[in-house]
Amino acid sequence: MNPGSLTFTFPIGDFDLSKLPIDPALLNASPEMLREAISDYYADQFRAIGGEAQIAISGGVVNVRWISESGIDELVEHGVELLRQGDFATAVPLLQSALARVPNNTAVLLNLGMALSDQRKIEEAIDLLERLVTLEPESARGWNALGVAQGRNNDIEQAEASLRRSLELDPQDGHAHRNLATLLLEHSPREAMAHYRRAAELLPDDQAAQYGYGRALLALGDPDSADPVLRRVIEMAPLSEIAEMARSARRDLAHKSMRSAGGDSSRADATMYCLAAIQLFAESPDLRRQVTFEIALLGRNGLDINDPASKYTLKSLQGAFSGLQLVSYMYVGMKELAPDSDPGIDLSREYEQARNLSAGQ
Amino acid sequence: MSLNPDAGRLIDLVEKQTGYRVTLGTTEDSATDAQMISASASNPAHLINISTRSLAVADYVTSVQCVMLLTMWSHPRGVPQFQPIEERVDQAVREAAQSPRLAKYPKEAAATTAKSLVTGLLLQLRSTPSELIAMEYIRRECPSLHRQQSDTVNAILRRNSQGLKPEVKEFAPAEILEKSLLMSAVVALLWGQISGSTAAMLPYKSIGLDAKAEDLLSDFRAAPSELGERSQTVVDAWAEKLQIREFYTWIFRPK
Numbered sequence: 156m157n158p159g160s161l162t163f164t165f166p167i168g169d170f171d172l173s174k175l176p177i178d179p180a181l182l183n184a185s186p187e188m189l190r191e192a193i194s195d196y197y198a199d200q201f202r203a204i205g206g207e208a209q210i211a212i213s214g215g216v217v218n219v220r221w222i223s224e225s226g227i228d229e230l231v232e233h234g235v236e237l238l239r240q241g242d243f244a245t246a247v248p249l250l251q252s253a254l255a256r257v258p259n260n261t262a263v264l265l266n267l268g269m270a271l272s273d274q275r276k277i278e279e280a281i282d283l284l285e286r287l288v289t290l291e292p293e294s295a296r297g298w299n300a301l302g303v304a305q306g307r308n309n310d311i312e313q314a315e316a317s318l319r320r321s322l323e324l325d326p327q328d329g330h331a332h333r334n335l336a337t338l339l340l341e342h343s344p345r346e347a348m349a350h351y352r353r354a355a356e357l358l359p360d361d362q363a364a365q366y367g368y369g370r371a372l373l374a375l376g377d378p379d380s381a382d383p384v385l386r387r388v389i390e391m392a393p394l395s396e397i398a399e400m401a402r403s404a405r406r407d408l409a410h411k412s413m414r415s416a417g418g419d420s421s422r423a424d425a426t427m428y429c430l431a432a433i434q435l436f437a438e439s440p441d442l443r444r445q446v447t448f449e450i451a452l453l454g455r456n457g458l459d460i461n462d463p464a465s466k467y468t469l470k471s472l473q474g475a476f477s478g479l480q481l482v483s484y485m486y487v488g489m490k491e492l493a494p495d496s497d498p499g500i501d502l503s504r505e506y507e508q509a510r511n512l513s514a515g516q
Numbered sequence: 517m518s519l520n521p522d523a524g525r526l527i528d529l530v531e532k533q534t535g536y537r538v539t540l541g542t543t544e545d546s547a548t549d550a551q552m553i554s555a556s557a558s559n560p561a562h563l564i565n566i567s568t569r570s571l572a573v574a575d576y577v578t579s580v581q582c583v584m585l586l587t588m589w590s591h592p593r594g595v596p597q598f599q600p601i602e603e604r605v606d607q608a609v610r611e612a613a614q615s616p617r618l619a620k621y622p623k624e625a626a627a628t629t630a631k632s633l634v635t636g637l638l639l640q641l642r643s644t645p646s647e648l649i650a651m652e653y654i655r656r657e658c659p660s661l662h663r664q665q666s667d668t669v670n671a672i673l674r675r676n677s678q679g680l681k682p683e684v685k686e687f688a689p690a691e692i693l694e695k696s697l698l699m700s701a702v703v704a705l706l707w708g709q710i711s712g713s714t715a716a717m718l719p720y721k722s723i724g725l726d727a728k729a730e731d732l733l734s735d736f737r738a739a740p741s742e743l744g745e746r747s748q749t750v751v752d753a754w755a756e757k758l759q760i761r762e763f764y765t766w767i768f769r770p771k
Binding site for chain 2: 178449451471
């Protein structure tokens with residue numbers, strides 16, 4: 156075998172059809188099209204790293220042979236890059252094949268171990284990561300990855316020991332602090348909090364670390380400290396799944412605070428704001444859409460509904476408004492424009508009361 | 517706001533060229549990757565809401581919407597509005613409902629399906645040229661978005677290819693289905709030329725649509741380079757060839 160070549164085979168049924176630009180039902184109905192599409196997919200993958208790729212499909216088995224122009228290192232790099240991009244389906248067989256050629260390559264052991272762990276192939280992952288820390292006992296990242304895999308395997312004691320070992324080797328690894336915190340949260344919440352805090356300090360730009368810290372503050376009953384952390388999580392990457400979770404947590408928090416301020420009954424101030432909005436929109440229907448739209452835009456990252464200060468202004472309406480006032484206007488506008496929409500806060504009691512008041516006037 | 521630099525640059529460009537802010541948000545609606553409302557006298561900003569289903573490719577989806585805004589707002593006559601002509605569309609719906617493939621169903625179901633197919637075809641005609649413009653523009657100008665572009669375009673192509681499933685052929689009138697598949701084939705063809713991956717065209721080749729798709733793509737290539745005029749010119753050229761030009765008109769809203 157060429158020193159820079161490798162071959163891997165797998166049953167065609169194992170190929171992730173969602174990688175292809177054709178509906179799976181059409182591919183399954185046409186074996187010829189399926190073969191061509193898979194060949195094209197691997198030709199495309201290997202085009203990126205050079206060398207020559209030969210793809211053969213027969214008897215339900217895909218056989219990929221790649222002959223490199225330089226060496227196997229670039230293939231490993233490519234596999235790691237694919238993992239970074241989330242393309243596990245391509246990266247895992249590639250790295251498995253590379254590992255057969257270079258069984259003690261620590262980069263392959265670490266990255267393939269983590270990928271298999273993420274895919275919940277835990278036993279295989281632990282096997283590779285244990286091999287890694289045997290070959291390289293000072294690998295903090297290796298112990299960290301092993302700890303995560305052991306945690307996923309419900310081997311909590313081993314996981315804790317591996318993560319603590321990782322932190323002994325590298326106390327500045329924010330990811331290891333965060334992983335240990337997650338493991339400890341249930342039985343040692345105070346120690347968990349210290350690790351979450353440290354992770355947030357070490358990874359100031361890591362949205363997941365900041366979110367974990369914010370959630371931990373909430374779980375430990377410190378909403379005042381949690382709210383600014385969650386707000387920052389949203390600002391870091393507003394269009395992300397973590398930002399959505401932070402928004403949801405902030406909405407719950409604001410709602411809870413508002414309800415507890417009103418003794419869990421209707422808020423008279425919100426009722427009056429709803430009434431004012433009903434009257435305003437009845438008198439000036441053109442304003443309904445403009446005002447509602449503008450408040451919705453303004454409120455994307457949360458309006459402070461628990462601060463009574465009139466600190467917000469609108470282009471479409473004169474004056475200064477409190478957060479609760481604007482949210483009440485938006486609630487009424489949305490209910491009148493699209494009754495089935497979700498305004499993100501429950502003012503149904505206040506809205507109902509305001510409607511009754513308006514009808515009686 | 518922490519966005520990919522290429523996406524951030526496109527947002528800045530939209531704000532500079534249109535004079536309105538771009539506001540980004542999310543939506544639970546998963547029918548499309550994004551909803552976009554262009555600014556107007558009653559909307560003080562452009563609003564782009566990304567579907568929570570598409571957050572993993574939010575930078576690319578945002579960029580596509582920005583290029584679409586640039587396209588809409590760059591037409592010298594104003595912001596073009598594609599306006600279906602109701603009587604002509606209604607007539608096409610009636611004809612489609614009576615086609616052999618739909619006539620076998622209860623009248624009401626046939627009428628509803630026919631309406632959805634005809635309006636869907638017009639929507640595809642209106643949007644495909646600007647999608648192609650965005651696809652090319654982002655490939656050329658935004659190298660950091662190539663990976664997200666591949667993922668998103670592959671998903672769109674996969675969705676488009678569902679039109680080739682036998683169950684669709686069971687009810688969709690042949691004339692409408694072929695026009696729709698032809699426009700989908702153009703998307704696949706252009707993507708193949710941009711990315712070097714030829715798989716997307718396989719299903720369309722298998723039913724002999726490749727030559728016609730080449731022809732429509734040549735209209736796209738021959739259209740003026742200025743974005744707004746290009747989109748409108750291609751829509752009209754395709755509509756002539758697909759024999760649906762009399763179904764709509766253009767009106768131009770002042771910028």
